[in-house]
Amino acid sequence: MKAEIIAVGTELLLGQIVNTNAQFISRECAAQGIDMYFQTVVGDNEQRLLDSLRLAASRADVVICTGGLGPTQDDLTKDVLASLTGCNLVLHEPSMEAISAMFASRDIHMVESNRRQALMLDGSDPLHNETGLAVGNALTYEGTHFILLPGPPKEMKPMFTKYAVPWLKLRMNDEVPLYSKMLKFAGIGESNLEHQLIDLIQSQTDPTIAPYAKEGEVTIRLTTRAHSAAEGEMKLKATEDEIVNRLGEYLYAAQDVPIETVVLRLLKANKKTLAVAESCTGGLLSDLITTVPGSSESFLGGIIVYSNALKHGLLGVPMDILEGEGAPGAVSSETAVILAEQLLVRTGSDFGISVTGVAGPSPSEGKPVGLVYVGLAQKQAKTEVYTLQLSGNRESIKHRAAKRALYQLWKQLKEN
Structure with a gap:
């Protein structure tokens, strides 16, 4: 069974909101054995929505629409599908009663336009809205199954899983998930x-x-x-x-998790701790690590040593290493080693990672953009330095450097 999603809303086209509904519906359809072939985004325009529905019906067995079921004049989805199918719009009394009761409970005057949320195509099946007001619709027209869902994810998700999916299952053959x-x-x-x-x-x-x-x-x-x-x-x-x-x-x-999650699992399992010193990544490595819940069990902390003064003052990198004619410089293997090793001394951590490099957009110390040194120190072992030549813009280089540092620690933990 082939499916297409039509997301309705000019706000999607303008980039004002992200279409997370399509991701959710596609994943749920795959679990039911329904193949998602197309995804369309169309604005609140009657003719363009009608054209999109006609095209979708010509190439899909299931057309799932999200958005455009609200009370305002630009909520057109049911009206346009009614025009396509020749069906009248009729009032779904249980939904109307729920809408009226909600306004009454809040002592708010209900304007007439709110009745639009209780309209459904004549002959269609209503899809109950547990968390909102607009009733969903499901109907079959000329061999194509149409599902109309509200746009807000908190309304769309329960309506789709609890009501639309069972409705579709009754009309499916033996699709294998x-x-x-x-x-x-x-x-x-x-x-x-x-x-x-x-x-x-x-x-x-x-x-x-x-x-x-x-x-x-x-x-x-x-x-x-x-x-x-x-x-x-x-x-x-x-x-x-x-x-x-x-x-x-x-x-x-062998599961969809980021490497920082796996690294922290290994640190915890081995009862080891980590500290980091960051220059060119500017705290990104620490941020990735602390995004993982429970990271405090293994991560002692990070030091951002962006300037040479802080590299020297906080972690003891000699100034004759950092500056001067013939000095290796801040972006060097020598600096990476000292930063990583000083983390062990000053924090007592089992592992110390340092990152120093040139994120761009301009070269630094006569060294090219993308040159990064990652230092990895651990107690009672030789400190390793990894030289990277990364490509991309400033943000890409920072992110790739942080991920590569985590990869080198992961390798070391696996070998240990």
């Missing part, structure tokens, strides 16, 4: 990862293999159809095993 698994990688770029898997990607049938990148991480989504998670895991196993065989050194998780 999609089952997906996420493999998360760090320390390797998307193009390099794809190159090492290109034969698998080009010959894929079932399961499918889809790589996609975020800043500093790469995800592979494996997808098949399965009636249960156990069946899905069995169907994915051979492909997953081959990917792990080729890229296991970069695979930090």
Whole structure:
């Protein structure tokens, strides 16, 4: 069964709000075995909405609309679908009673336009709105199933899962749900990862293999159809095993979690602590770490040593290392080592990570944009320094440097 989402609202086109409804509906449809082929966003314009509905009906079995069910004149979804199908709009009495009762309970005068929220297409099935006022609609017209949902997510989500999905199930054949698994990688770029898997990607049938990148991480989504998670895991196993065989050194998780979550799990499991010293990342590494709930059990804290004065004053980097003719400079392996090692001395942490580099947009100390040194110190072990040459704009370089620092710590924890 093929589906299309039509999100209605000029505010979406203007970028004033983010269309999170489409993400939710697509995920829920996949779980039911409904293939999402298209997503459309259309403004509050009668003709353009009518054109969108006609096009969707010509290429999808299910058309799911969100938004445009409210009381104002620009809430047009039910009116336009009524025009397309030739159905009249009729009052859904239970919804009207609920609307009237709400206004009465608040001692607020109800203007006539609020009755629009209780209208539904004649012959359609009402979808109860547990958290709002506008009634949803579900109907079949010339072989296409139409679902009309309110725009606010707090209203749309329960209406879809509790009422629209059961309505659709009664009209579905034996669709088999999609089952997906996420493999998360760090320390390797998307193009390099794809190159090492290109034969698998080009010959894929079932399961499918889809790589996609975020800043500093790469995800592979494996997808098949399965009636249960156990069946899905069995169907994915051979492909997953081959990917792990080729890229296991970069695979930090077989679930959709960021690397900072996995690092903190390992620190906690090994009863180890971490402190960080940041220059070019400006606190981003600490922010990523502290975003994870419970990070305080293992993360002692971070020091932002952006200036040479603070590198010297707070963590003891000698000025003849930082400045002067022939000095290695703030962006150097020497500085990265001292920063990381001084964290162990001054905080008592088991691990110390330092990040110093050139985020751009201009070179610094005669060194190119994207040059970053990551220092990794640990008690009773030699301090390691990793030299990175990162690409992208300032924000990308900062994010990739922070993620790469976490990757190096993850590798060390796994080896230990």
